[in-house]
Amino acid sequence: xxxxxxxxxxxxxxxxxxxxxxxxxxxxxxxxxxxxxxxxxxxxxxxxxxxxxxxxxxxxxxxxxxxxxxxxxxxxxxxxxxxxxxxxxxxxxxxxxxxxxxxxxxxxxxxxxx
Amino acid sequence: xxxxxxxxxxxxxxxxxxxxxxxxxxxxxxxxxxxxxxxxxxxxxxxxxxxxxxxxxxxxxxxxxxxxxxxxxxxxxxxxxxxxxxxxxxxxxxxxxxxxxxxxxxxxxxx
Numbered sequence: 162x163x164x165x166x167x168x169x170x171x172x173x174x175x176x177x178x179x180x181x182x183x184x185x186x187x188x189x190x191x192x193x194x195x196x197x198x199x200x201x202x203x204x205x206x207x208x209x210x211x212x213x214x215x216x217x218x219x220x221x222x223x224x225x226x227x228x229x230x231x232x233x234x235x236x237x238x239x240x241x242x243x244x245x246x247x248x249x250x251x252x253x254x255x256x257x258x259x260x261x262x263x264x265x266x267x268x269x270x271x272x273x274x275x
Numbered sequence: 276x277x278x279x280x281x282x283x284x285x286x287x288x289x290x291x292x293x294x295x296x297x298x299x300x301x302x303x304x305x306x307x308x309x310x311x312x313x314x315x316x317x318x319x320x321x322x323x324x325x326x327x328x329x330x331x332x333x334x335x336x337x338x339x340x341x342x343x344x345x346x347x348x349x350x351x352x353x354x355x356x357x358x359x360x361x362x363x364x365x366x367x368x369x370x371x372x373x374x375x376x377x378x379x380x381x382x383x384x385x386x
Contacts, residue, residue, distance in 0.1 A: 194374065203281075203363060203378035204319075219373065251318055255374070264309070264365070264374060266318035 163188045167252050167267035173275050174239065174246060182237045182270045184252035190265070191256060193235035197221060198249040207250075210235055239272065247274050278302060279366050281377035289385050294351040296362050296380050301345070304369030308340055308347045311363040313379065319363055323349065354384040 165186040174180045184193065192211045196204035206219030210229040224243025229235055235254075239246045252267040281298050288294045296310075307326055311319035323338040325331045325347065331338045337350040347366075351358055364377040 196376070201283075201381075204376040206373055206375065209373045217373070249316075253374070263321055263324060264311075264319075266320075269318050 165252060165254055165265050165267040167250075167270050169270060170268065172270055172272045174272060175275060177241045179238055179240050180272070182239070182250055182252075182272070184235045184237065184267055185233055186235075186254045186265070187233060188254055188265060189232070190254035191232070192254060193229070194253045194255075194264070195219075195225070195227065195235070195237045196251045196253065198251060204251060207237065245274075246272055248272060278368070278375045279364055279377040281362075281364050281380050283378055284381040285383055286380055287383045287385060288354050290354060290356060292354050292384075294354045294358065294382055294384070296349040296351075296364075296382065297346060298348065298364030298366075298377055299346045300364075300366045300375075302366070302368040303342075303345060305366045306369060307367040308338070309365040309374075310336075310338060310347075310349045311365060311376075312358075313361045313363055315361075322362075351382075354382075356384050356386050358382060359384050 168183045194209040195207040198204050205221050207225050208227040210216035216227050226238045250270045253264045255264045279300050310323045312322050313319040325338040325340045335352045339348045361379040361381045363379045365374050
């Protein structure tokens with residue numbers, strides 16, 4: 162079955178440590194997104210990518226980095242520069258054509274700083 | 276001004292009632308609008324999408340779009356306790372291909 166896979170489901174990070182969240186899709190979607198969700202809040206856009214080897218910053222990109230070397234993969238690195246990384250991270254993908262813009266979400270990664 | 280705004284709630288309705296959720300957006304050129312439902316600790320799931328002015332019905336759900344007033348709403352008829360969740364409004368601005376979400380409205384349906 163086609164879908165988006167995020168891993169790990171839970172991740173614990175020590176202070177000053179970089180961690181990478183994985184996002185893989187087999188839907189042949191062009192666009193991929195990373196969102197952050199804090200308790201009781203909506204989704205805030207971190208980065209998005211419309212094609213391979215290209216990505217754009219969202220509203221809260223500081224302290225995060227991404228790469229898009231393959232169409233299927235869009236990993237997110239939470240760097241030590243992100244001072245408050247504890248949150249629920251969601252990866253999504255959409256076809257690039259506007260009229261079929263339904264987004265598919267992964268199951269999320271819950272990151273906790275210990 | 277936020278790009279997509281929703282009342283955070285919580286909105287509480289009795290079982291069987293109509294729940295009305297509202298969303299406004301700032302980019303007048305936006306053309307694609309979505310409603311997602313999110314249960315606590317889970318990822319959002321698409322309920323409705325709407326592109327044209329007017330109403331779109333799917334079972335107990337009706338999405339309403341008014342581009343002139345820049346608002347989109349979701350009506351849930353015959354609300355059930357299983358509808359209790361956070362409902363997220365999402366908009367795709369005209370000049371971008373990124374999805375922008377509102378903060379979500381938490382709905383509680385009481386038996």
